[in-house]
Amino acid sequence: MQELIREKNRLRQYYKSLRLGISPQIKAEADNGIFLSAVQFLKDTAPSQVLCYVSSPPVEADTRQLLSYLLDCGTETAVPLCIKGTNDMVFYRITSMSQLKKGYFGIEEPDAVSCIPVEICEDSVCFVPGLAFDEGHYRIGFGKGFYDKFLASYRGISAGICPEYCLERSLPHEIHDMAVDYVITDKKIMYKYNKHGEV
Numbered sequence: 001m002q003e004l005i006r007e008k009n010r011l012r013q014y015y016k017s018l019r020l021g022i023s024p025q026i027k028a029e030a031d032n033g034i035f036l037s038a039v040q041f042l043k044d045t046a047p048s049q050v051l052c053y054v055s056s057p058p059v060e061a062d063t064r065q066l067l068s069y070l071l072d073c074g075t076e077t078a079v080p081l082c083i084k085g086t087n088d089m090v091f092y093r094i095t096s097m098s099q100l101k102k103g104y105f106g107i108e109e110p111d112a113v114s115c116i117p118v119e120i121c122e123d124s125v126c127f128v129p130g131l132a133f134d135e136g137h138y139r140i141g142f143g144k145g146f147y148d149k150f151l152a153s154y155r156g157i158s159a160g161i162c163p164e165y166c167l168e169r170s171l172p173h174e175i176h177d178m179a180v181d182y183v184i185t186d187k188k189i190m191y192k193y194n195k196h197g198e199v
Contacts (some may be wrong), residue, residue, distance in 0.1 A: 001139025007172050015131035015166055019059050022165070030163040031062040032165050038161070039057050041123065041182065041189050042075075045157060049124035050075045051091050054100060054108040061161045062128055068097060078118045080146070081109045087145045093118045105144075124156035128180050133162040134171040137179040137192055151178035159184050 019027075042050070050070055055063040071075040071094070078091035082104040092110035094100065103109030128147050130139035139146060139160055151158055158180040164187045173179075183190040 001174075004172050005175060008140060009143070011171065012023070012131060012143060014090070015140060016059055017094075018166065019131070019163075021189055022177060027058065027163075030165070030186040032183060034061050034161055035065045035069070036187055037184045037186065038127070039069065041159060041184055042070075045125055047075075047123055047157065049078065049080050049082070049118065049121050049156075049171075051120065051126040051156075053127065053129050054079050055129070056107055059131075060100050061163055063127065063161065064097070066127070067094075071095065071097070076118070078120075081112060082083045082107070082144075082146055085152065087149045089146050089150055089199040090117050091120060092116060092180040095113070117190065120154070122155045126151075126156055126158050127156060127184075128158055128162050130162055132166040132168055132171060133160045133180070133183045134168045135190070136170065137181070137190070138171050138177055140171055148176055148178045152176075157181050164188075 011127065052063055052070070054067065055061060059060070067077060076093060078093045080089040080091050082089055084104055092112065092115035094110050094115055099111050099114050100108040101111050130141050132140045159182040160180040161184050164185040167183070167185055189193055
């Protein structure tokens, strides 16, 4: 177990360094490709509600363009607020990017004063961050455990976001690590047989 944890930590640092070393042009091209793939994915799935993290540059794949697109389309859009001292997240609906402010870990989060928490429905899509994903739809996250805990009881569709250069054949994972239903890269949308009966 300790060896697995050490390997995941090593990979976490490797992918952080890889992402930080990518040129701004390559990152911008990957981010735009991910946005186009995500838009196509949303057209295919037609969710009534979208849960989406707010990306933290320069490591994470950009989601701000996607969030702006969702708001412009009038889609019910909710972003997570992390509860300090726990591994819990509460998703709050936003209607404008101006409702975000710096929160836990310096990440932009919804302003709990001007936003209201949403009741998460099964007809929803949750975009999941990750430093790397593999062909089995497991991921190397940032090690805080928020999304693994959330996904354990989530009944909607989960979709990981990842640039193609951080996609691997296989990554180490533990019993509590949750695979996502789909992986969206700048090159493709990866489907798998999952709890929704899709292939």
